[in-house]
Amino acid sequence: MLQGLNNQKVLSFNQSLLLHNLYIHQKQSAAALAKTMGLSVTAVCRLAETLIAEDKVEYVKGDKPTRGRSSGLLTLKHHQGFIACLNVRPTAIDYLMTTEYGEIVEDIKFLPITLTTKEDLVATLKELIATLHSNYPKAPFKVAIAMHGQVDYQTGVSLFMPQAPWHSSLHLKYLLQKDLGIEVLVDNDCVMRALAQKWALLRSDSELPDLCVINIDYGVGSAFLVNGSIFRGPLYSSGQIGHTIVDPNGRICSCGRVGCLETIASAKSLQENINRQRRLLHMETALSFEELLSAYQQGDLMVMQAVDFAALNLGRAIYNFLNVININHIYLYGRMCEFGAPFLSRIREQALLNPFDDGSLIKSVATSIELGTLSEAEQLAGIGFLYAENTLLDLGLNG
Numbered sequence: 001m002l003q004g005l006n007n008q009k010v011l012s013f014n015q016s017l018l019l020h021n022l023y024i025h026q027k028q029s030a031a032a033l034a035k036t037m038g039l040s041v042t043a044v045c046r047l048a049e050t051l052i053a054e055d056k057v058e059y060v061k062g063d064k065p066t067r068g069r070s071s072g073l074l075t076l077k078h079h080q081g082f083i084a085c086l087n088v089r090p091t092a093i094d095y096l097m098t099t100e101y102g103e104i105v106e107d108i109k110f111l112p113i114t115l116t117t118k119e120d121l122v123a124t125l126k127e128l129i130a131t132l133h134s135n136y137p138k139a140p141f142k143v144a145i146a147m148h149g150q151v152d153y154q155t156g157v158s159l160f161m162p163q164a165p166w167h168s169s170l171h172l173k174y175l176l177q178k179d180l181g182i183e184v185l186v187d188n189d190c191v192m193r194a195l196a197q198k199w200a201l202l203r204s205d206s207e208l209p210d211l212c213v214i215n216i217d218y219g220v221g222s223a224f225l226v227n228g229s230i231f232r233g234p235l236y237s238s239g240q241i242g243h244t245i246v247d248p249n250g251r252i253c254s255c256g257r258v259g260c261l262e263t264i265a266s267a268k269s270l271q272e273n274i275n276r277q278r279r280l281l282h283m284e285t286a287l288s289f290e291e292l293l294s295a296y297q298q299g300d301l302m303v304m305q306a307v308d309f310a311a312l313n314l315g316r317a318i319y320n321f322l323n324v325i326n327i328n329h330i331y332l333y334g335r336m337c338e339f340g341a342p343f344l345s346r347i348r349e350q351a352l353l354n355p356f357d358d359g360s361l362i363k364s365v366a367t368s369i370e371l372g373t374l375s376e377a378e379q380l381a382g383i384g385f386l387y388a389e390n391t392l393l394d395l396g397l398n399g
Contacts, residue, residue, distance in 0.1 A: 011047075014039065018047050019056065019076070023388060024202045026101060027060065027073040048074055076101060081140035083384040084132045086125070087189055088147050090115055090163040090218055093128065096377055098384045100140070102199060108377040115163070118170045125172075129180060143184045144383040145172065146192040148219055150240070153232060153386075156186040162243075162254040162262075163219060185386045190215050190223035190239055191230050193333055195389065196374050196382025198225055209329045212321075213372070214241065216314065217334035218268045219254075220261055224327060230389075241321065242266065246313045261317050265310040267335040274306050293338055310336065311343050315350025322351060322367065331372040333379065344371055 014037070021028060021036055030048065034041045051057035059072040081100035086093055093113055097106040113124055125145070133141050149161040156173020176184045194213040201208050214222040220242030224231040232238050242262035243255050250259030251269075263269050267289055275286045287295065295303045318330065330351075336343065348369050372379075 014043075015047055015051060018044065018051065018074075020392060022057065022074060022076045023101065023392065024199075026103075026203075027075045029073055033074065081142070082136050083387060084129060084141070084143045085380050085382075085384045086128070086143065086145045087192065087380050087383065088113075088121070088125075088145065089189075090148075093124070094376070094380050095128065095132070096380055097132065097136075098381050100142070100387065102381060102385055102388065104377055104381050108380055115165060118166055118168075121170070122172070122175050125176060126179060129176065129182065133180070133182065141182055142387060143176065143182055144386050145184065145186045146189040146380075146383045147172070147186060148189050148221060151186055151188045151191075153185075153187045153191075156184060158186065160255075185383075185390075187383065187386060188221070188223060188232075188239070189383075190221040191232070192383040193331075193372070193374075193379050194223035194225050194230060194382070195385040196379050197331055197372065198228070199382070199385050199388070200374060200378065210327045211329040211331065212239075212327045213331045213333060214314075214318070215334045216265060216267070216332060216336035218266060220266050220314070224325070226327070241317055244317055244320070246317060261313055265314045265317075265336070270306055270310055270336070274303060277302060277306075289335060296339060307339050307343060308346055311339075311346035312350060315347040318347065318351040318369070319353055328367040330367075330369045332369065333372040333374075337371050340371075344369070 017037055018033060021033055025032075028036075030041050030044045033039075034044045037044065039047075048057055048059075052059075056077055057074055058077045060075050061072050082105070083098050083100060084095065085098055086095045091112065091114070093111045094108060095111065096104060096108045098104050111124075111128060113121070115121060129143055147158045147161060148163060150159040151157070152159055156171070158170040158172050160167060160169070173184045173186050176182070190213055193215055194211070197211060197213055198208065208225075208228060210227070211225045212222055213225075214220070222239040222241045224239060242265075243253065243257065243260045245257065245259045246261050246264060247259035251263040252258055253260035253263050255262075264273070271287070271289050271292060274292060278285070278287070292303055296307055322328075332344070332347070351369055352367055374382075
């Protein structure tokens with residue numbers, strides 16, 4: 001049976017909505033909040049006074065002088081908390097520090113690694129996190145880690161990392177929290193980018209559509225944002241577009257199956273496939289990815305054909321999932337995007353053959369496939385927003 005909201009529930013909801021807006025915009029005047037929330041300035045000030053008394057909100061000076069008890073800008077009460085954001089790749093750990101509200105406070109850094117055993121990875125992460133924590137000894141400190149492959153977000157278990165030499169689960173959150181005594185959250189690296197894209201849109205006052213982020217790098221992965229929340233699926237394997245089969249007679253993939261998209265379209269596979277062709281032609285010198293990119297820009301026919309074939313298969317894979325899930329805003333990230341406009345054009349050519357979108361639809365629902373514009377640091381900071389997502393979920397305003 002549906003029931004009405006009493007005054008206390010209305011008050012609680014409005015307080016949560018005010019906190020939600022401050023989480024997004026970080027600093028806002030009472031007048032701006034009133035306009036966004038559909039309340040009077042007086043009502044917003046009363047809500048703020050309650051939250052100030054609860055040590056959740058404070059006034060700070062704005063750029064323009066104001067008068068009255070609502071002078072300045074409202075912001076969330078900062079307790080000088082910090083989040084260490086880490087992304088574990090097959091060859092390196094990327095890391096930086098943010099505030100608890102997503103502000104980047106240190107430049108991105110890269111620690112080269114070689115994935116040998118699970119134990120070695122855990123030991124490396126412990127040492128790195130302990131070092132980062134020592135730089136902020138008196139502040140609340142949390143850790144957010146992005147991993148490729150299948151991750152159980154609820155328990156912080158890396159279930160399957162296709163690019164790792166082991167194929168068993170790794171209880172990363174438990175092992176780190178047990179030995180370091182620090183709160184840890186773990187999720188997929190494409191979720192990291194989807195959250196970064198979401199919060200960039202929110203903080204630029206842009207519309208937040210359902211969207212998909214596809215990362216085309218050493219592997220090919222994706223993450224979906226539906227109704228403002230990450231869709232993970234009950235097995236936490238949503239978005240594994242790189243392991244859709246595009247060539248049943250193709251190469252064996254790192255996942256163990258044959259002919260996955262990842263064996264054709266990832267940066268790693270592109271490099272391997274071209275160097276294999278070069279060896280067959282008695283061209284013994286193996287090219288790095290950077291050398292492949294240079295050769296592509298200089299018009300090397302072999303490289304151009306391989307890149308075109310990768311883009312062709314990516315476009316077909318995106319076409320298939322567009323017809324299934326119908327998410328129309330797609331952002332591409334990863335090293336393969338460095339091939340630029342021709343690469344994107346080839347993907348669009350295949351993907352936008354959707355029979356249900358004849359190009360006449362209004363802009364807000366027409367399919368859009370774009371190269372992502374967030375920097376590496378902004379992408380990495382996205383994993384730290386796992387804590388913001390949890391806060392908003394607790395407020396009943398996310399998902």
